[in-house]
Amino acid sequence: MKSTKFTPVPLTKAETDKKWWEIGDFFRRNSLWLLMYCTGCCAIELPPAMTSAYDMERLGMGPMATPRQADILLVSGYLSLKTLRRLIYTYEQMSEPRYVVALGSCPINGGIYHDSHAVINQLDQYIPVDVYVAGCMPNTEAVMNGFVDLMDQIKHKRANGWKKYHENYSWYKANQITSLGEVDVHDEFHE
Amino acid sequence: MANIEYLLLFLVGSAVISYFLTRLNSFIGSIFTIFATMFVFVSLAAYGFNMNLDTTVSLLPWFSFSQTYLGFFFVIIIAFIYLMVSFFHPYFLDKYPYKNSYNLLFLLSLAGIIGAFYTDHFLQLFFFFEMIIWTTMFLIPQGKSREAAVSYFGFSLTGSVALLIGIFVIYQNVGRFDIQAGLAGISGTTSVFVFVLFMIAALAKLGTFPLHIWLPLAHGNAPHPFSPVLSGALVKLGAFIGILALIKINPIGPVIGAIDLALGQYIIAFIGSLSIVFGTLMAIKEDDAKKLLAYSSMSHGGYILVAFSALNGFAFAGGLYHILAHALASAGAFMAIAAVARATGTTKMKELGGMIHKMPITYLAYLIAIISMAGIPPMGGFISKWLIFQAVIDRGMILIAVAVFFGSVGSFLYVFRPLAALFLGQEFREYKHVKEAPLLMLIPTFIIMGLNIYTGVIPKQIIDFINNIIGENTAFAPVVATTFTVTATYGTLNAGLIALIFGVGVAIAFIIFILMKKSRKVELMDTYTAANFVHDEHLLHYSVDFYAPLERMYEKQSHWMKKFYDALAHKVKEVGKLAKYLFMSNNIGVTLIWILVIIVLLIGVVAL
Amino acid sequence: MIVNILVGIGIALFGFALQTSIGGINRKIVGRLQKRHGPRWYQEFIDIFKLLSKRGISHGWIYDFGVIMALGGIIATAMFMPLTVDIVAFKQFDNFFIFVYLLAVGMLGMAMSASGSGNPWASIGVMRALTTMLAYEVPFLIVALTIINVSDSSSLTAIQAFQQTAGNNWFIIALPLGGLVGVLSLMGMLGKKPFETYIAPAEIASGPMVEYGGKQLGMLFILHEISVFIEVSLFVHLFLGGASNIFIFLIKYFTVYTVVNLISNVNGRFKIDQVVKFFYKWPLLLAIIQAFIAIYLGWVI
């Protein structure tokens, strides 16, 4: 007869790491802090999401002041070339793991600005996006739903944008440079 | 060598030798100075602690010496600071215009100090005081500011004239120049008169409130290696005179009932507290790191006055402990600034930044010094301030407590400023080539760091020695101390335990830190700028007008104060000019004649 | 000695757990105040553990060392804190001044680390924090002077015992003016509105914390919780008669923190010089009057 006594199976390093990662994921998905990069008109949907109407704090979410502290980079709307450069800079300053949520149809395909000379059309050419919330503008329920989706993705280990950015760094960089061009003069007025 | 007379002669002799050696080669001369100072320090330390020095006189007929615990306490601190500073000489001397005489004057002033604290004769005390003032007065302008030297001389002169008059008043009443007998012999109105005169001398030397103008000028402009001596050691002469006046003379006057303290002492404590407040406010505003530390010395002078005027064993012990702690702290801080100034050529905080990446050890020295200076455990300054607090609370001196607490919290503000602006923050490109101070300069830095911690963790030996002083000079009860604890009116302070627990706390924090994921190393310039691109590190360095909102609140008043002091300084300058005309003529004989004339006149006046 | 140290660590841990839970509950209370649901009561724990699990950045050794020194100093301070008259790690060494000055080590470490990050906002935040400290500390220390003088000891357990003896009132009643000053100073210490000028997220991007993320920020959060624990307990012990058992301590602690938090939530924010002016006007005056009355005239209710 087989012994019913509990014999602990020694875990390999990879397995322990995975366990820790899962525990970490629990904390991460229940405490998502936003850095609101309010570039477009979609930003107007955020106040109701934060205040008493939808109260995102009950999901453990809240606004933060700087990219270092935040988990989510919230891109709310269209991105001109000037803001894109700063968005990438901000994204690279964030602590890992980091997630990107994009609001509105503008970051998906350009939205109503699709033929503008100054606005980029597809955000995920430049930085990886984990969740898109479509609509012009998406209503607040949709925005909240997007956040819940992100939590779900984190739970199922599908929110891997930040890893992709590392893996395909050269591809992203090339795209960024094609659109923005190299910067020759390094001072405050030329960038 | 255990004879004071020989020590003095040795110092004078080696001063002359060092002059010629420095003439040959400034490095050799400075090394010689280090050894001479070290020899004197070691002799003092080896024999002085147990009062085993030989005080007999055979070669200097007019002199007589005696040793006291009080005098030794001061001598050993000052000699130690001299020794530490002498390690800096080899690297600084070449910059000074009269470098040949630098070591000569340095050693002579040390001789003056040893004489001043070991003599038992008032006139010799005055003589040694003058010796210190005259030698140091020629050291200060080596920092290339004559104005500083003149104002230093002017104020010192005020002090010494007051001292001299006081001495003659004592002589007139007691008929002897013996210090102990003289101080014990006076009473009534005479003692009040002498008290006032001695206090003027003390305030002038200590650089406290009404007579503080010379302090930032002299400290700020003195040669970099001389500032630690000036602040850590020489101003303590004032504290010595202050003790003579406050504790030994202690005139009987009206007593303030509520706090059970004589009016004279209360006034001095009040002057001390004004000094604390003004020193703190001015230090917060100051941009030059050395002047900032000078103002901090002014505020610490205030603490020392408050401590000695509280007339209480704890306060007295606290005051003496503070003298030691502040000497170590301010010497450490000034030496760190001197090392930075040597590497960069400036002490202005707005021109400096990020020195920590080049000079980490100097940074640590400064850090430990300011922790002690701000009275934060586990450094020496905490124990002394704690004792002073006990006394202030015990007496119920509320208004003075406001100043004492204000100065204590305010010191966090001003000591942090050089830390943030000069050592931390962005790394400036113009200092990319800068290197850490050379090994010879790091030796004293390490020693002072160690002592700052030692005084804050193991108070036993120091308190024991202070108890000797208490027994020798006062009727106060000694302070109870075990290896790590000090007991005062309102409880026991366990300095060792605090240090241990601090260590435990840091260990826990370190474990948390090390267990978690390793951080990604980024450049200093890769910092949150609201996504703006900034390529000039000067724009990201916050150091000018650091406490602007606070400074704004008393800017007008400080302006008004400055005007007043400017007018005063003008007057002082005029006095200085007169003094220059009279005393600084090229002919030494004229000077000597003048000194003799003054002395004779005073004797005449007093005798009549 | 080992046992005492373990008790001390236990108290620090307890303080952390207590304040983190009560902080979470208070977030919920504030949420209700604003007609929201508010987060779960253990949200603050999740936040802290999440931060610890993230991979942050480092700006060099002083940036890390400052954080360690800060947290170490604060843990050390908490280890000296008595919970009740009996539960204290180091009997008779829980001197009042230790709490004021050992806390300063932690603050110095944090300030050092923040300035070491090279961000100007961090330095501005530190400057504001220190200026605020200069404002609230002096009135508070004057009231503490009165309390120490009246109760004849500076040990926190002795001060508690003094208030608990029959015939003596809590100091908030015995020294009413001082009690008022104590509440105001406590709000300054906790950085509650209207005195939270040094955080100011929208103005200087959360001040000293601007560059922190990952474990460093997590450690600063732990530091913040423990320092709130120290400050509120200090208030409880000095003014509210301390506690004779742990439940009374919990009740008093919870009440004080919640009341202060509620006051804070209906206030705006002062400018930094307004903070200084405010504290040097009424609180300081009241503190001095209180000290005069209590020490010179001996009027203690």
Ligand code: SF4
């Ligand atoms: S999606 Fe529509 S609402 Fe949103 S930014 Fe674009 S245009 Fe504005």
